[in-house]
Amino acid sequence: MTIKTYRQALHDTLRAEMLRDENVFLMGEEIGVFEGSYKITAGLLAEFGERRVKDTPIAEEGFTGAAIGAAMLGLRPVVEIMTINFSLLALDQIVNHAAKIYGMFGGQAKVPLVIRTPGGGGQQLGATHSQNIELYYAFVPGMKVVAPSTPADAKALLLAAIRDDDPVLFLENLALYNTKGDVPDDDTPAEIGKAKITREGHDLTLIGYSRMAYIAKNVAETLAESEGLDIEVIDLMSLRPLDRETLVNSVKKTHAAVVLEDDWLTYGIGAEIAATISDGAFDYLDAPVRRVAMAEVPMPYSKTLESAAMPTNEDVVNAIFQTLEAVGRRLKKVGQSHD
Amino acid sequence: MTDNALTTAKPTVKKAPAKKVVAKKAATKKAPARPAAAKKVDADQLVKFYRDMMLIRRFEERAARAYTEALIGGYCHLNLGEEAAVVGLMSALRETDYLFTNYREHGYALMRGIDPNRAMAELYGRVDGVSRGWGGSMHMFDMTHRLLGGYGIVGGQLPLATGAALAIQYRGLDEVVMCTMGDGTANIGAFHESLNIAALWGLPVVFVVINNGLGMGTTVAKASAEPEIYKRASAYAMAAERVDGLDPILVLEAAQRAIASAREGKPFLLEVVSERLRGHSVVDPAKYRSAEEVAHLAQFDPVPNLAARLIKDKILTAAEVHRIDEEETARADAADAFAQASAQPDVATLFDYNYATPVANDSRRLPGDPLFAVVARAEVAR
Numbered sequence: 001m002t003i004k005t006y007r008q009a010l011h012d013t014l015r016a017e018m019l020r021d022e023n024v025f026l027m028g029e030e031i032g033v034f035e036g037s038y039k040i041t042a043g044l045l046a047e048f049g050e051r052r053v054k055d056t057p058i059a060e061e062g063f064t065g066a067a068i069g070a071a072m073l074g075l076r077p078v079v080e081i082m083t084i085n086f087s088l089l090a091l092d093q094i095v096n097h098a099a100k101i102y103g104m105f106g107g108q109a110k111v112p113l114v115i116r117t118p119g120g121g122g123q124q125l126g127a128t129h130s131q132n133i134e135l136y137y138a139f140v141p142g143m144k145v146v147a148p149s150t151p152a153d154a155k156a157l158l159l160a161a162i163r164d165d166d167p168v169l170f171l172e173n174l175a176l177y178n179t180k181g182d183v184p185d186d187d188t189p190a191e192i193g194k195a196k197i198t199r200e201g202h203d204l205t206l207i208g209y210s211r212m213a214y215i216a217k218n219v220a221e222t223l224a225e226s227e228g229l230d231i232e233v234i235d236l237m238s239l240r241p242l243d244r245e246t247l248v249n250s251v252k253k254t255h256a257a258v259v260l261e262d263d264w265l266t267y268g269i270g271a272e273i274a275a276t277i278s279d280g281a282f283d284y285l286d287a288p289v290r291r292v293a294m295a296e297v298p299m300p301y302s303k304t305l306e307s308a309a310m311p312t313n314e315d316v317v318n319a320i321f322q323t324l325e326a327v328g329r330r331l332k333k334v335g336q337s338h339d
Numbered sequence: 340m341t342d343n344a345l346t347t348a349k350p351t352v353k354k355a356p357a358k359k360v361v362a363k364k365a366a367t368k369k370a371p372a373r374p375a376a377a378k379k380v381d382a383d384q385l386v387k388f389y390r391d392m393m394l395i396r397r398f399e400e401r402a403a404r405a406y407t408e409a410l411i412g413g414y415c416h417l418n419l420g421e422e423a424a425v426v427g428l429m430s431a432l433r434e435t436d437y438l439f440t441n442y443r444e445h446g447y448a449l450m451r452g453i454d455p456n457r458a459m460a461e462l463y464g465r466v467d468g469v470s471r472g473w474g475g476s477m478h479m480f481d482m483t484h485r486l487l488g489g490y491g492i493v494g495g496q497l498p499l500a501t502g503a504a505l506a507i508q509y510r511g512l513d514e515v516v517m518c519t520m521g522d523g524t525a526n527i528g529a530f531h532e533s534l535n536i537a538a539l540w541g542l543p544v545v546f547v548v549i550n551n552g553l554g555m556g557t558t559v560a561k562a563s564a565e566p567e568i569y570k571r572a573s574a575y576a577m578a579a580e581r582v583d584g585l586d587p588i589l590v591l592e593a594a595q596r597a598i599a600s601a602r603e604g605k606p607f608l609l610e611v612v613s614e615r616l617r618g619h620s621v622v623d624p625a626k627y628r629s630a631e632e633v634a635h636l637a638q639f640d641p642v643p644n645l646a647a648r649l650i651k652d653k654i655l656t657a658a659e660v661h662r663i664d665e666e667e668t669a670r671a672d673a674a675d676a677f678a679q680a681s682a683q684p685d686v687a688t689l690f691d692y693n694y695a696t697p698v699a700n701d702s703r704r705l706p707g708d709p710l711f712a713v714v715a716r717a718e719v720a721r
Contacts, residue, residue, distance in 0.1 A: 025509070051509065057539065062532025065498020066505055069439075072487060073506035092529075096492050097499060103692040105480035105488060106471030110695040144698065165695035193699030241700040244710065280711040 007177040009151035028080030060089035071113040081117040098167035099142030110165040120174035127298035132263040138239035145239040147171040149213035151181040156190035195243035201232035205250040205257040209236035212260035248280030255286040265293035287326035388587040392422035395446035397671035411462040418446035420616030423641035427590025439500040442477035444489035451484040459674035465681035494529035504542035516544040523554035538575040541604040551615040556627040569610035584613035
């Protein structure tokens with residue numbers, strides 16, 4: 001084990017995979033000379049040269065599509081889209097081409113492509129640069145969508161994504177890049193399509209992915225200490241395929257669930273999870289499935305308004321307390337002194 | 340198209356003689372190799388072209404009939420009137436070169452060497468189809484013949500073709516990618532992004548615009564600020580040429596020049612001026628064209644024109660021309676019979692192509708299936 005940041009784990013994994021497989025190469029805006037907007041690719045141009053680290057024009061549709069075409073001929077491109085907001089420029093290539101080519105041609109061509117891209121708000125970047133729209137890709141059969149929340153998972157899921165023969169959207173998060181954690185030294189890929197129980201518990205199931213899985217774990221640990229609550233935390237890890245069974249089995253044990261998401265509530269990933277729990281654990285639920293999600297506005301620039309629009313730890317704690325009260329548990333109120 | 344009233348004007352694309360433009364920057368470099376002398380037209384080549392064009396003609400007519408009989412579904416866009424362009428372009432490619440096309444690709448598939456039986460079976464959506472019944476008319480694909488897909492989204496194939504050329508360059512191979520499209524595609528963003536990237540990186544790709552003067556019913560003049568589409572290449576310092584698409588020999592020679600350039604790492608834009616003898620698709624009655632215009636078009640039909648040339652130049656007798664027609668008609672009919680006899684795909688294969696790499700929790704749920712087994716409330720143990 002080595003302690004690394006999420007950023008360093010991504011960088012080191014990209015480098016290791018490029019050393020391992022000549023077919024792995026990188027494409028994206030400003031990833032070479034500029035070393036990446038978020039410096040994930042720092043030093044890689046100097047080490048591997050322009051053939052393996054390709055700076056592209058600002059042309060998301062063009063270079064993402066080119067990566068798909070290269071993948072059809074057996075290369076393993078890892079594309080960086082500077083933020084997930086800009087992936088909308090490549091939507092046709094991702095949805096109508098990357099996700100379709102294997103099935104639409106009867107399994108004759110594989111598309112071993114990884115699209116790395118960060119989501120995340122909270123940086124005062126305004127409405128068009130603060131979105132979490134991974135749902136658009138998780139909606140589409142043919143895509144795989146993964147979202148690590150820790151440096152260790154960033155490594156394990158990136159290994160899995162690069163070695164997978166299907167198009168994988170690899171969701172990073174601006175707020176996670178500087179977080180630190182233990183990263184295993186061995187090269188064991190994660191299993192795409194599996195959620196992870198990051199904390200076992202019996203009182204309630206708290207579900208999230210990416211930044212919200214990180215928050216979920218922290219809140220659960222805080223409440224264990226302050227309230228003696230025993231909360232089970234699930235990190236989805238994979239948004240498509242979705243590991244419904246792990247969710248349902250957990251709720252059968254805890255009888256209550258709160259879902260955290262950094263996207264908008266209406267039609268969001270939380271809605272899919274709530275529906276899954278309703279389908280699979282209806283008779284086990286002692287309270288409605290609660291969702292904590294962004295306010296339904298284009299993200300404002302003002303720090304005050306932006307903070308108000310994004311889910312906070314306090315929002316999560318309140319949702320947990322209200323759900324447990326609905327179940328019938330008597331709890332201290334948030335903000336009460338703990339003496 | 341809904342606004343046919345505005346588009347009744349005669350197509351304004353001029354039958355410009357083949358000419359060539361080389362953008363300034365490219366012109367300072369070595370010009371693409373051109374045959375030293377105008378090659379004497381090879382009689383065998385012309386006869387082969389005639390046979391190939393006749394196969395496409397009869398195949399497409401057979402497809403149109405099956406479509407109107409509701410034996411095949413979806414959309415069905417035909418190469419009728421474009422046969423000379425198709426055979427000329429395809430003859431210039433090596434077996435190891437790759438082709439990406441738009442959705443009007445039946446003739447291209449045949450000329451890449453795909454068995455007409457399998458092409459027709461795809462239109463019928465059967466297991467023997469070239470895309471196993473998953474693609475239909477717009478999405479024929481065959482890796483062994485290096486047809487890397489017909490694509491239904493206008494412009495979608497351009498970035499893909501650019502990327503295939505990137506893969507060739509990455510591996511240092513001597514192969515070329517050809518990417519065909521219609522005239523309307525020149526106005527979409529993917530055209531600009533792809534030509535820019537291809538020229539910037541010196542990729543071995545030839546972009547071919549089949550300019551038949553019409554989008555669906557919108558003329559080129561109403562859609563493109565520069566209706567001479569080959570001139571767009573100058574914005575990317577890319578070599579380009581416009582050629583008469585009704586003469587297969589001229590198309591072949593232009594394609595050879597374009598491919599030679601691309602093989603040297605200089606991508607090329609080739610505009611092939613053609614005619615669309617029918618509507619946009621089988622179901623389009625083309626009301627935006629007058630009866631006079633349609634009658635006028637007949638003189639440009641490349642198939643009878645080539646037949647007349649073969650007879651006039653005493654390369655074939657009228658009887659021999661007729662026999663070729665009969666033989667190719669028989670092939671089209673046989674393809675149709677094969678397709679009709681081919682099995683429907685087994686519903687059990689519905690999820691066979693979900694993913695190339697198997698994955699946990701992959702959904703194999705049919706529309707009426709519950710996500711989880713429905714359990715009677717009384718049986719739920721709490």
